[in-house]
Amino acid sequence: MEGGKPEKQPMDFETGPANPHDLVSSDDEIDYSVEPEFYDPKLDDVDELWVNKQRKSRSSDAVLSCPACFTTLCLDSQRHEKYVTQYRAMFVRNCTVRTDQILREGKQQKKSKRKRKTNAGPDLGSSEPKDDAQGLIYRPVCCSVCSTEVGVLDEEEVYHFFNVIPSNS
Template sequence: MQGRGGKDAAVERRITETDASSLQADLQELISSDDEIDYSIKPEFYDPLLDEKDQQWLNKQRKGRSSDAVLSCPACFTTLCFDCQRHEKYLTQYRAMFVVNCHIKNDQILREQRKMKGKSKKKEDYGEPQLDINNGAVFRPVCCSVCSTEVGVFDQDEIYHFFNVLPSNS
């Protein structure tokens, strides 16, 4: 019986030594790479004045005007407008005169649908908007120039109307 107990003790010691060496190897892997960084040297990609430089650039783009939001494309997050005005009634819509990274599709025309006045009200006419081509406003689709996502329309008064954008605080 003792021989057997001696074997068990030797096997147990070998298992313990193996566990200790693998535990030490695991601890080496857990050391953070932050411990290897020398913080006494200034990083080459850090600029403490970057926020101030960005704000100066934005002020130059706006030319002193204030804005309700900075608008971005919902698909690729490209900035579309720095200077816009929020719609009074539809809070997710904006209008602007100066935009960046936008493309107008001149080959497409969208018209505003209006009901024709003076038409008799028959039972089958209810709820069907009639197109009045003579009085309807003409719009052209506006797309993001980076990913071609439709973000709004451009009207005949040369004003951009954005409805599919991500606004952020300006």
């Protein structure tokens, strides 16, 4: 200790300063009179031009994002007329189609009270079931970033999203 002042102790990088009064707020070190390097007031306009170019100037009901990681899945979507939380789209990004799984929209078959004839069995000669009996075929669609299931892809290659976060477009 020289002249009544305590000697400055070296700082240990793992534990921090030896004296807690030596701490300095990061706000004290920031010069607010200079505009930050990472701020660009024109960036929103540039982003809007990019999105319009991607959409080819078509209007969209919503921009769709993954509910788990907020990754953008679709810039050009159409809201379902009846189910307002569902959307359909043809052009997507950051989506993976699960080709190893098939989902079927089966038609409800009414149970017949009549007894079935024993000699009339199913047609075992055809390997493909008829569409009327099986319904529409869908494949699950997942977010390619976090693998959250966000919708399905139908046979006509239209994406149907039901587990997404919509944003105003």
